[in-house]
Amino acid sequence: MKTRLVLAALALMTAGWQSPPTASNETADEFVARVNRELEEIRKEVAAASWVRATYITPDTAVLAAKAQSRFLEYQNRVVAESTRYLGQELSPDAERSLLLLRLADTARPAPADPAKRDELTRLYNELTGVYGEGKYCPQGPDSCIAGTDLERLMGESRDYDQLLDYWRGWRMVSPPMREPYARFVELANEGARNLGFRDLGEMWRSAYDMSPAEFATETDRLWGQVKPLYDQLHCYVRAELAKHYGSDKVPPGQPIPAHLLGNMWAQEWGNIYDLVEPYPGVTNLDVGQALVDQKYDAVRMTKLAEGFFVSLGMPALPQTFWERSLLTKPQDREVVCHASAWDMDPAAGDVRIKQCIEPTEDQLITVHHELGHVYYYLHYGELPVLYRSSANPGFHEGIGDTINLSMTPAYLNRVGLVEAVASSDEATINQQMKMAMDKIAFLPFGKLIDEWRWRVFSGEITPDNYNASWWELRTRYQGIAPPVERSEADFDPGAKYHIPANVEYTRYFIARILQFQFHRALCEAAGFEGPLHECSIYGSEEAGRRLAAVLEKGRSQPWPDTLEELTGGREIDASAIIDYFAPLMAWLEERNQGQTCGW
DSSP states (O other): OHHHHHHHHHHHHHTTOOOOSSOOOOOHHHHHHHHHHHHHHHHHHHHHHHHHHHHSOSHHHHHHHHHHHHHHHHHHHHHHHHHGGGTTSOOOHHHHHHHHHHHTSOSSSOOOSSHHHHHHHHHHHHHHHHHHHTOEEOBTBGGGOEEHHHHHHHHHHOOOHHHHHHHHHHHTTSSGGGHHHHHHHHHHHHHHHHHTTOSSHHHHHHGGGSSOHHHHHHHHHHHHHHHHHHHHHHHHHHHHHHHHHHOTTTSOTTSOEEGGGSSSTTSSOOGGGHHHHOSSTTSOOOOHHHHHHHTTOOHHHHHHHHHHHHHHTTOOOOOHHHHHHOBOSOOSSSOOOOSOEEEEEEGGGTEEEEEOOOOSSHHHHHHHHHHHHHHHHHHHHTTSOGGGOSOSSHHHHHHHHHHHHHTOOHHHHHHTTSSOOOOOOHHHHHHHHHHHHHHHHHHHHHHHHHHHHHHHHHHTSSOGGGHHHHHHHHHHHHHOEEOSSOOOTTOOGGGGSTTTTTTOOOHHHHHHHHHHHHHHHHHHHHTTOOSOGGGOOOTTOHHHHHHHHHHHHHTTSSOHHHHHHHHHSOSSOOTHHHHHHTHHHHHHHHHHTTTSOOOO
């Protein structure tokens, strides 16, 4: 790490940074302690302004959020510049790690040194997220407008080819105005990343994983290689089943699947079309969404159910302020960003929240369990210094909630009264695994390609002239899907995915989908579970809860391989747990796909 710190400091100085003109008597440890104290207060202001912007989308809140974010970015630039005074000094491990993490404090909006450019960056950021948050499709004028969240729901419900195409194309009419501001945002964010000692923003993102950017890119390729055979078999089977429903003229064998037919606005998860691909209809009743409706679950009750899972592990109930300050339903009187997210407003004081427009659907129930995974992470590391208040690596944060989702087995759902008891049988196992694979496995290539596209955008390999063509080249290569209608550079389809305008690093989700199975296997062992991995639920196991809490409490205070080893006994991310988990389904798919034209 020391070599990396020295190289970063040299890069900062060659980028134009100079050590402060006034010498300081602060030691590196004293400097880090001061920065942590100052960040404590600055982050509260930024969090409050950002929360209001996300839950009250108006021109005024855009100004307030931009100003708060700009002040934070100015502060970060200043203290990073000050940190260069420690170049060449012998530093404590704590100071060394903290100074590296200081440069990674805002990976969504790294700031240029020029105040005018810094203000422009924050203005563009709020403009892009505002366009997304206010986005609607109005097929027949203002009175016919459909909000993004409603379009997402309709994409999951409809089975009409042309209607789905209308929804798919309609949402993508929101994003073309983002193209020009996004291109400028990339320029400014890259300048900010260079000011922080990185070649570009993509390199900055990859540097958050305690390995070199090149090593991390190689690591993601290795992990994809482990899971690709399972994805390929799933794709082959699903395409054949879709052809039965829509006709082989619309879903040809050996060709990419039309992107609007997979039950999700972005074809990132396919669980909404499980009814079209269910291996053994009638064997199991896994309609959790209908149970939620029938039992009159509302947003609060669904969140309480998710909280109950964590409490069953021996963790505390959520603070009262969580219930007072979270946004759990879509307000009728204003625009909000409905995309679900967790917020660490002031975790040391217990101020943690989620923002989610919760509807009584299975997807939303899974999501609220996931978001509370973030919230409990915040609460466990809330007493650490600010620079350590994050997950061991970005994938850990996403992986914790997803690990809980793996324990939402049919037995768990039956225990909480959402499904009938499921008789154990080979057919029931395949149904359950198919239902899960339609989300967990279908997501993997999407989770990888989002940032592969952006890494190339940030490096300049992909230019604004071929944003859309490059986007679809990667989506076809990795996912085996294709746009259902012709697209051109007049479109900006990447902007139709929230994480692009919000500039949220996305490889964390790919890593999380692999880590969660590795975590799950370790926690099931801690819980004393004996049996197939896919049948394990850690619900009610306080020993598993203690093992999990020990990881959460570490935050980012040590390199992630150390934290991973404490939980799993290994220091390498390993997809073998996925292969173990889905072994029954893989064998079934290979047999079922015999004679099919697989690939695309």
